[in-house]
Amino acid sequence: MMTATHFAFFDEGSKKEIRRATLKAVAIPGYQVPFASREMPIARGWGTGGLQLTLSLIGTQDTLKVIDQGADESVNAVSIKKLVQETTGVDLTEQTEAATLIQSRHRIPEVTLTEDQILVLQVPTPEPLRKVEAREYVTKRLHAEDEYSGAWLMLFEQIMKYGKTATGADHPVFVNHRYVMAPSPIPRFDxxxxxQSEALILLGAGREKxxxxxPPYTDVASLAFEDYPFTVESFAGQHCHLCGAEDVFLDELIDEATGETYYQCNDTSYCMGRLNSGERQEVVHNHV
Amino acid sequence: MCEEALLRVRNLDKRFGPGCPECKERTNRNLEKNYCSVCGTVYACQDVSFDLFPGEILGIVGESGSGKSTMMQCLYFDADVSSGEATLNDPELQDENMFQLSSQKKRYIRNHKYGMVYQNPVNGLKMNFSSMGNIAEKLISAGKRNVSEMETTGNQLLESVHIPLFRSKEEPRNFSGGMQQRVQIAKALSNNPPILFLDEVTTGLDLSVQANVLDLIKKIQRESGISMVVVSHDLAVIRMLADRTVVMLNGSIIEQGLTDQILEDPQHAYTQRLVYSLL
Structure with a gap:
């Protein structure tokens, strides 16, 4: 027998607890607020932190977009969307501009977000100092004492080894001139x-609780040394083979038949949007 | 004395345990060695007071368990004191009791004013980061943000402690004990601290390496005029390094004075035994 679930899956008490933690997090930008991570119908490590934030925030008026590695149609994104929609009945969208709530893993959408939107990021390792210090009680103290040499040290070691900072994703950032924060595994590009993002950005780590x-309009600086400034991934001279976009984050793909490398927009809805508008223009043009 | 002390320590107490009516009062404490036979509270440091002057090396001797290392840990804020006062003659911290400062301030002092060389290099180094990285860590925490400058400083330091430069990017865990100790010294010196703490730095090293490390310390002190506090139970080390010496027994200072005086003409019965038991 199927019983109807509560609106947005959670009981109101759970939502309240998560919202309270969220409010505290907004009040102290970059500070990791512990919360009682709930058991979810998806496994920990598959976006439970983000999902719990989404479910505690969502209302009937919201329009939800979920992306996984830039794609709206990947399995994980679709499963999360289904769960939220079945328990809330909210509208789903793939268009970044149309969404009020965006849950994402590994990317911030290419379209600039606005004040009316909230971005929820799924985080596997919220502690930027974890690689230098395994003990949680010590890292908490390091944050309290403003002692971030460990985060810099990791970048320094990369420069020593590879001649440049080699963070593939999750390049640590300095938030509001106080806390060093792991921005979740988004590429440096993001x-x-x-x-100074107009949209509120919330980050949730379900396994790490x-x-x-x-918060909107907060200073966020990526850690970098004076003589090794922060750089984003470069796609100079490359463009999306579908829509031709150049100044976006591109996926590198290899044609299995020819062995040739080609590039494609990582943000699928952005690419689709460009293709559709191109199409529309073509139709309008041909009609006249 | 006309010169002003760089570091003043007054009435430092470190107690492990709650204490009981039998042992709470400092004046009529009934202790067996350094612990209370009634409640088992250990008095690791009792009423320790001394001055450290600019450019001098202060030796601290005493047997195992006499409170040398505990005192050092307290001074370096690795452990909290039970009571007491320490002031640093520094324009930024004039006359402030450092034990009362916030942990953020303490961290600042550790990073900017102090260097520490532990007996066990595991405590002072990150064994899975390169030697260069270890030195950089101290520099970064002192506010440096320029990679090539840090690398130059690191190379100079590693050279001065006789670590071949082609191994500068190797992790200290691959090094011998003596090399690890020398990397640790290089790290402690990297931000030019006015005060360097050395806790049993030569213990566990073989004699030729010991001589190397001691030579190095002496040379650094001569060249840069850093004040040092050297803890050792080895009188030979103290004789070679220290200008003045403090003798500790059961957590208290029982004698202090010029090293020569203490070693040639010890006054306290325990110091006499210590000096004459020297092989």
């Missing part, structure tokens, strides 16, 4: 989008 936030 780090600058957090600086932490919620943290970047």
């Amino acid at each position: 780090n600058p989008k957090m600086h 932490k919620i943290y936030a970047i």
Whole structure:
């Protein structure tokens, strides 16, 4: 027998607890607020932190977009969307502009977010100092004492080893001139989008039981040394083979038959949007 | 004395345990060695007071369990004191009791004013980060943000402690004990601290390496005029390094004075035994 679930899956008490943690996180930008991570119908490590934030925030008026590695149609994104829609009945969208709530893993959408939107990021490792210090009680103290040499040290070691900072994703950021924060495994390309972002950015780690936030219009700087400034991934001279976009984050693909490398927009809805508008223009043009 | 002390320590107490009516009062404490036979509270440091002057090396000797290392840990804020006062003659911290400062301030002092060389390099180094990285860590925490400058400083330091430069990017866990100790010294010196703490730095090293490390310390002190506090139970080390010496027994200072005086003409019965038992 199927019983109807509560609106947005959670009981009101759970939502209240998560919202309270969220409010605290917004009040202290970049500070990791512990919360009682719930058991979810998906496994920990598959976006439970983000899902719990989404479910505690969502209302009937909201329009939800979920992306996984930039794609709206990947399995995980679809499953999360289904769960939220079945328990709330909210509208789903793939268009970034149309969404009020965006849950994402690994990307911040290419379209600039606005004040009316909230971005929820799923975080596997919220602690930026974890690689240097395994003990949680010590890292908490390091945050309290403003002692971030460990985060810099990791970048320094990369420069020593590879001649450049080699963070593939999750390049640590300095939030509101106080806390060093793991921005979740977004590419460095997306780090600058957090600086003075108009949209509220919430980050949730279900397994690690932490919620943290970047409120709108907060200063976010990526860690870098004086003589090794922060750089984003470069796609100079490359463009999307579908829509031709150049100044976006591109996926590198290899044609199995010919062995040739080609590039494609990582943000699928952005690419689709460009293709559709191109199509529309073509129709209008041909009609006349 | 006309010169002003760089570091003043007054009435430092460190107690492990709650204490009981039998042992709470400092004046009529009934202790067996350094612990209370009634409640088992250990008095690791009792009423320790001394001055450290600019450019001098202060030796601290005493047997195992006499409170040398505990005192050092308290001074370096690795452990909290039970009571007491320490002031640093520094324009930023004039006359402030450092034990009362916030942990953020303490961290600042550790990073900017102090260097520490532990007996066990595991405590002072990150064994899975390169030697260069270890030195950089101290520099970064002192506010440096320039990679090539840090690398230059690191190379100079590693050279001065006789670590071949082609191994500078190797992790200290691959090094011998003596090399690890020398990397630790390089790290402690990297931000030019006015005060360096050395806790049993030569213990566990073989004699030729010991001589190397001691030579190095002496040379650094001569060249840069850093004040040092050297803890050791080895009188030979103290004789070679220290200008003045403090003798500790059961958590208290029982004698202090010029090293020569203490070693040639010990006054306290325990110091006499210590000096004459020297092989």
